[in-house]
Every structure is written in structure tokens, then in C-alpha cells.
Amino acid sequence: MLGAVLSALVGCGSEKADRRIKLDYWEVWSGFERDAMQTLVDEFNASQDRIYVNFLSVSQMERKLLLATAGGNPPDIAGMRSTDIALFAENGALTPLDSYAAQYGIEGENYLPAIWDLLNLHGRLWALPTTPGNSALHWNKRLFREAGLDPERPPRTIAELEAFNDQITRFNAKGEIEVLGHLPQEPGWWQDMWVYWFGGALWNGEDAITADDPRNRDALEWMATYPERFGQDKLTAFRDLSGNFASPQNPFFRGRIAMVLQGTWMYNFIQNFAPEDFEWGVAPFPSVKLEDYGVNIVETNLLVIPKGAQHPTEAFEFIAWMQQPKNLEKLNLLQRKFSPLVEVSTGFYQKHPNPHIRIYRDLAAAPKAISRPPLTTFVEYQADMINAYDAVIRQNATPEEALDAVQKRQERLFERMYNRWQKVKDTRQEEWAKVDAEVAQ
Template identity: 60%
Template sequence: MPAPRVLIFGVIFAGIVAFGFWLGETADDQVGGDRIVIEYWEKWSGPERQAMADLVDEFNASQDRIYVKFLSVSNITRKLMLATAGGNPPDVAGVWAADLPVFSTNGALTPLNPYAERAGIEPGDYLPSVWGQLVVYDRLWGLPTTPSANALHWNKRLFREAGLDPDKPPRTIAELEAYNDRLTRINDEGDILVLGHLPTEPGWWNANWSFWFGGDVWNGEDAVTATGEANMAALKWIASYPERYGVGPLLGFRQLSGVFASPENPFFRGRVAMALQGPWMYNFIQNFAPDDFEWGVAPFPSLKAENYGTSLVECDCLVIPRGARHPEEAFAFIAWLQEPAQMERLCLAQLKFSPLAQVSEDFYVRHPNPHIRVYRHLAESPLARWRPQMLTFNEFSADMGSAIDDIMRGAESPEQAAGELQERQQGLFKRKYDNWQKVRDERMKEWDQQ
């Protein structure tokens, strides 16, 4: 991160601590004397939670003006919306950047533009694929913690056994399916023993397959495009699996697939040779895969060679809910976490890559994941994508998952499934979009006055 931003923030943070220009301070806000207590809700649990807890402890020990009370909260999206509507939100919350369109449209967040400007935080401090997720309606709603990028993961042993070069993954969808044919093994009874690839394994990004086919699922403004060329190409590709391998054998194969976070995971067991996954796989492989498991990471194949390198980048972020009692202090904590030293420690502890534009070489030297640079390069690429900032994307995603299940079961053709999906989701989207247009100008004025 550029040095001037660090210097500016340091002056601002020192001013906050030294002069204590706090708003709404009460006796209940004090801990250990004159410290202001800010409440921070975070969705993480386990090691991810502990990584942030350690940094919170460090922040609390680094100065004597602000005390962060750190709480791990389940179902944070729903609870944060309810707490904000009830007028009793936390000061800081850790959410998924993909939910910022819904939070902001519903007036649940505080715009961070003026805080960021005072701290010298700029778009160029971050990867464009990360910053782009944080800006909705031309306002900045959060600052990042840990990002991820999806990539092709493959089993090198299975490649070698199939006569494929274990260090040469497929680059196009056509190559992926050629590899698939060589990797797939079926016994005399017609049961599938090994599949080269299965689009529904794990099936977490069913609504985003159109990215690798050169398109999207909406037009970026006012219409869903489930029947568009890219999404139709993706659905027809998915439909080719039950056509080639049979509905029954595929259902049987999927029923025998084990729990993801276990040694029964089909990728770890060698039952699926290639899968779309992210940087967290290193930790699961260390914990659940055989000791001699050989794996590689590369961009997921795309329909056209010129789009090779496309990836879905996702990010966790910190926000200040609307109505937070201590927004200045909350932002001081958030900004402290954006400093390179803190950010790299957090991302290293969570086995992710840094969202900052500048990263130290020591970060990569210390990182245990041998493929971490691959994910980072994908996030740096101009082909990097993020989830559509459409108001109904969560509903669209669930509906797309159901449509793909129908296609995989042979219950509907891609054309039928997409047509019905388009009708349902465009109707839902239009209602929410029209409602937003009615309050947009007023909401924008409110944001500008905050």
C-alpha cells in the first residue's frame, strides 16, 4: 500500500486517540477507565475467528482510547438487518461483500466514503476485483478482510494414471471434456467409479457458470439474462453430463459422495479428478486428504481460449451499520486492520491472499499454500469477476440451483429450465428494482448527508 496513505491514517488515528472527539459517550461505553467500547460482530468461527481475535487483542493493547468487544455471531446477515432495523446495531460487522447491495438498498449501512477520504484510503490501495465489490451505487460500503478466487483443482495422480500430463491442466471447456473422457472410469455394471469432472461438485457456484462462458446472469442494470447466450451455453454443457453418463449412474455417484470436510470428500478420495474450488482447499487437504495426495491449481477452463484466466473473486469485509453509536471509532479500528502488517497477518492466518495492491515478498515466503500465487494472480487479472450486484441474486442463485438439479435429473431441458427461471426471477427482480427506483433519490440524499 502506498506510504502516503499509511502516514495520513497514522496522523488521523493519533488525533482520534489523543483528542477523543467521540459522539454519544455514556458510562456504559467505558471499560478500564475512559476507553470507548465498540462492539464488533463477526460471522467467523474456529481458526478464522481466532485469527481475527488475536488482532483485536493487539489493537486493544496498542492504545488506551478504544476497546473492541469481539463477538462471533451466527446467521449474521439476518441478525444484523434486524438489529439495525431495531436501532441497536453493533459498531462494526463482518459480512460478505456479495450482500452489500441488499444491505445498502435497505438503508442498513453507513457510507464509508468520507471516512476513507479522511484516512487517505483510495481504490488504488486494493486489487480492482476486491474494490469493485465494495462499491455499490457509487458509494463505498465496506473495507476488505480476506478474499478468495476460484480455480481449477486437479488430482495429479489420476492425470498420470489416465496418461495425461499431470502438470498440464485443460485450458478450454473442450479440453476439459476431452480430459474428462479419459479420466472417467465405469465398471461393467455401469456404475461410475471415477469422474473427471462434475459441474455440481461441489455445486456452490451454480449461478455463476456463465462467467466461464463469456457472460453474466443480468445486464448490470434492470434485467435478468438467464436465457442469454452465455448462460444457455453453460446449461447445455451441464446437460451434457446426464446425456453422456446417464441420469441413474450420476445420481448414484452423487449419493455416494461424502461430506466435504471429511476424508470421504470425492476429490480427496480420488473419485473426482477436477473441481472448482478456492484457497481454503489447502487446509482441507492437509486435514483430510491422504498424505501422498498430489494436486495442482490453475485457472478454470473457459469456453473460449481468450477468456482463459476468468475467475470468481469473493471477499469478506467490515462495515459500519447505520445507527452505530461510534462510527468514528469503528472506522479507526477498520482502518488499522487495513495496514499491510495487520492485513498480511490476518490473511496468512486464514490461508488466503492479501486484498491489498502491494504485498510483501515475506508474505509469500511464509505462506504454507504452495499455490497461493495462482489465486492472487487470478484476482489481479482483468478477467476477474465478482458476484452480480443485483438485488435478488440470493434468490436467483437458489432458483438456479434448483434448475440445474432438474437438468441433471433429466426432468427439464436447458431451454425449459432457463425459460421458467427467467420468468420467475425477472418478475421478482422487477418488483424490487421498481421499488428501489421509487426511493433511490431520497436514499442517495440521506447517504450524502451522513
């Protein structure tokens, strides 16, 4: 941070810096991801004699942003994750961006549809994207070869996945698992979302929770087969030896597990923690039915203007600058993600260090790309789903019982949230329309 301030002072001359409008920009990133954005912010600042962006990497940002916004002293620009939009927007903590976007000619058709969906809620635009990510099957080619499988041919259905799983899984002389084909809990980052690969859903997109959908039950039954097939004790022992995700002890990097559901960021971690000769492939994660092949969960980091920001107009100028294709591509090249835009410049994929980047991008662009439900109760829904899987695996509940419990609890929470929203929505919409009209003038 000090470095940024100093370089700005040196680069632009201190007098100039003093007279510029200073914007505070809080971001969740650290490490090379922060450095990537810093490069872009420096470029923006160098191009400006009116605005200066003060870029800060903030730990536990959502919580600090919450308190700062509640206290009426938020930053001008905040980096967020798409999963936080619903909570902040419905509570009136964000500035609607529709009029701003119109002024700069920013239109939805330029963005990948799955990503544009993440930015909009209740008929308004709340954010613009920076670095998207999505989920896919990652497999270890060496383990495929050792098991006599074609290393270039990933499984496409759950049945195939399990056939491969049986073929790859090996036990040592003591009967412990040495290599595992696949385990839903490893790393288990989307446990709440497994149902979507089984054709299920967590809500109907409108006004009802659908946790007890029979197709969701299939996902739980699938999870329950794991302890039956491999033994709960052996699976626990296997997981006890698995170190942190971001470490060389990650079982995928060590060749202890062959297939994992992972995301766009995997390249960076493979570079840092996997052995040099690590051979890996990326493909859509198998679905239960072949016609559903290609389901993937899209998320994105994005930029918002919190309500009460001091310089919203200038803040949007920076956000709009970031949305220029060349800047989005540069940021995503540095962070090794893909551009959220439909148009991609020639050479982007050639310049990109991740050889699989195009697969992620095409998955995110395809109609099977989905996102987590934009419900303010979703954090609790997520915890309930994970708990339901846990109960089924431990054989404390049948899939039906576990999902009925989730349904009951989530329905109540949903109803409460829904009723509250019905009460405040007109006021909110009026507030937003007012802000929007002021901007449009």
C-alpha cells in the same frame, strides 16, 4: 470470548479497560479463522488506550445483524460477505464510508480492482475488505498420472476438460463409477455462475436480466451432457457415496473425482482432511473459448459499520487499522488467504503455507475476475438458476424452456426491485450525503 475479556483485563489493567470506549465487533468466522482475527484484535487493543474492541463470533450472523439493525441496536463493526452488501446498503442499513476513508487516505487504487468493485455500490463505499477468496480449478495430479495425462498440464478449454474427463473416468466391474474426471455438481457451489465460463451473463450490469442469453444456454447444454454420457443413475449413486465437503469423505480428497471448481480456502481443508501424499494443482477453470481463459469469481469478507452503530468514528479507526498492509497481510497469512491490496510485501508468498496462493491472487488481480451481480434479488436468481440446471439434467425441460422460465420470473422480480429503488433512491442518496457531510466536518 471470556478468554479475550480476561486477557484484555490482565494485559491492560482493568482500570484502563473500563475507561476505554468499548466497541462490539460481530464476525461470521469460527475455528482457526476466528482465532486469526482474535490475534489481530488483541494487537489492536494492546496498542490502544482509547478504544477496546470486543470481538464476538456469531453464528447465523446475517440474520442476527438484520434483526439487531432493524431494532436499532447493532454492533459497531460487523463482518459480512460481499454478497450481502447490496441487500443491506439499498435498505439503508449501512453507514457510507467515503468521508471516513478519505480522512485516513484509503483509496481505491491500492486495492485489487475486482475487490474494490465489491465494496462500492450506487456511487458509495460501504465496506473495507478483510479476507478475499476466489474460484479456480483444483486437480488431483495422481489421477492425471494414472490416466496417462501430464499431471502438470491442466485443461484450458471446456472441450479439453471433457476430453480429460473421459480419459480419467473409470468404472468398476459392476459398472459403477469408480473415478470421475469432473462433475459440475461436485461440489456445485457456483452453479448459478457457470454461464460466465461460457461467455454468458446473468444481467447487463445496468437495468436488464439476461438469463435467456443464448450463451447461457450453452452452459445448460453442457450440464445436460453429463447424465447422457455417464448415466443419471450412476451419477446419483456416485454422489450418494460422497460425504460432507469438510470431511475425509469429500470425493476430491479421496481421489474419486479428479477436477473440481473450488476456492482459496481449499488448502486448509486439504491439510485437515486429505491423505498426506495428496498431490494437487491450481489453475484457472477452463472456459469454452481460450480467450476467456482466467474467468474466476471473486468474493471477500469485509467490515461494515451498521447504521445506528453507537461509535462509528471509533469503529472506523479499527477498520482503518485493519487496512494497514501489514495487518491485512498478517490476517491473511493466518487465514491462509491473499491480501486484497495491490502491493504485496516481499516475503508474503514465501511465508505463506499454501504453495499455490500466488495463483489465486494473480487470478483475482486479472481482468477476467468477476463477481456475483450486486442485486437484492440475487438470492432468488441463484435458486432459480440452480433449479433450471436441475430441470435440464432431469430432462424435465430443454435449456431454452428452463432459461425462459428463469427470465420471466427474474424480470418480474427485478422490475419490482428496480421500481422500488427508483422511488427511494433520492431519499437514500440524501440520507447518505448527510451522514457523509457530518463525518467530513
